[in-house]
Amino acid sequence: MSSHWFSPGEDIVSWLSEHFNIDTSEARSVGSMLVALGYLYPLQDHKKLSIKSDASLYRFQVLTRLKSDLFTPFKHEQYNRLHKWMNHKWDFIVMQAKEQYRAAKERKKPDRVVFECQERAYWVVHRPPINTKHLSFVSVSLSADFYTSEIDKLELRSIYRDMNRKPPRVSFSLVKYCATYHSHDPFLSRCLPSNPWLTDDATYWTLNIVEVPTKQRVERWTFSFGELLSDPRGRDDFRLFLRKEFSGEDQD
Numbered sequence: 001m002s003s004h005w006f007s008p009g010e011d012i013v014s015w016l017s018e019h020f021n022i023d024t025s026e027a028r029s030v031g032s033m034l035v036a037l038g039y040l041y042p043l044q045d046h047k048k049l050s051i052k053s054d055a056s057l058y059r060f061q062v063l064t065r066l067k068s069d070l071f072t073p074f075k076h077e078q079y080n081r082l083h084k085w086m087n088h089k090w091d092f093i094v095m096q097a098k099e100q101y102r103a104a105k106e107r108k109k110p111d112r113v114v115f116e117c118q119e120r121a122y123w124v125v126h127r128p129p130i131n132t133k134h135l136s137f138v139s140v141s142l143s144a145d146f147y148t149s150e151i152d153k154l155e156l157r158s159i160y161r162d163m164n165r166k167p168p169r170v171s172f173s174l175v176k177y178c179a180t181y182h183s184h185d186p187f188l189s190r191c192l193p194s195n196p197w198l199t200d201d202a203t204y205w206t207l208n209i210v211e212v213p214t215k216q217r218v219e220r221w222t223f224s225f226g227e228l229l230s231d232p233r234g235r236d237d238f239r240l241f242l243r244k245e246f247s248g249e250d251q252d
Contacts, residue, residue, distance in 0.1 A: 006043065006059040009052045028053060038121035059114070061121050184220050 017027035031051035
């Protein structure tokens with residue numbers, strides 16, 4: 001490469017071809033992909049996002065830059081959410097933004113052109129347009145189907161991991177589970193007034209559904225976060241805790 005910051009297109013193509021053991025045409029394709037994704041950007045022709053095997057200069061992307069054009073509705077929504085989350089130090093953020101804006105206006109024209117190129121190349125990678133059809137981009141607002149698919153994958157991984165466990169580890173986990181839930185599970189210990197699984201008497205469940213949670217019920221919350229959230233009263237107490245700790249936005 002000719003420089004740490006920029007290089008002619010022919011040098012980039014030659015370097016890719018040499019280091020990845022590919023022919024020139026394939027190296028040009030890889031180089032054009034790097035330009036299209038914003039890792040490189042042309043210094044002469046900013047609109048043509050492909051690499052040329054000549055003396056045209058290309059610069060390597062460096063620091064992130066803030067976008068300078070007007071906000072879209074999506075960005076307004078994100079801005080309002082950020083304002084809500086960071087309200088306790090918003091004055092400092094505004095002061096810092098004004099200082100950066102003043103410093104940007106004082107830059108010389110060549111520096112502003114370089115910063116604009118860096119900014120444009122950065123947002124191609126990190127902030128693609130919403131609902132774009134380009135295969136290289138991923139929309140910021142993902143659909144519910146995507147999250148459902150990811151949850152299914154995690155569940156399958158958990159099942160495969162459990163199936164591959166060795167018998168001693170399975171036995172140890174089972175013994176540990178029984179020891180933990182012994183006094184909380186009617187199957188494992190005797191309960192008063194009667195075991196609802198044996199007598200069809202639901203009094204045991206009714207006694208535990210009270211306004212003030214019982215000691216056993218609170219103890220069960222300490223077993224795992226899942227136990228806490230599976231109990232309606234536990235979820236309510238957790239929400240109350242988040243509000244007291246100024247973490248109410250975590251509930252969104």
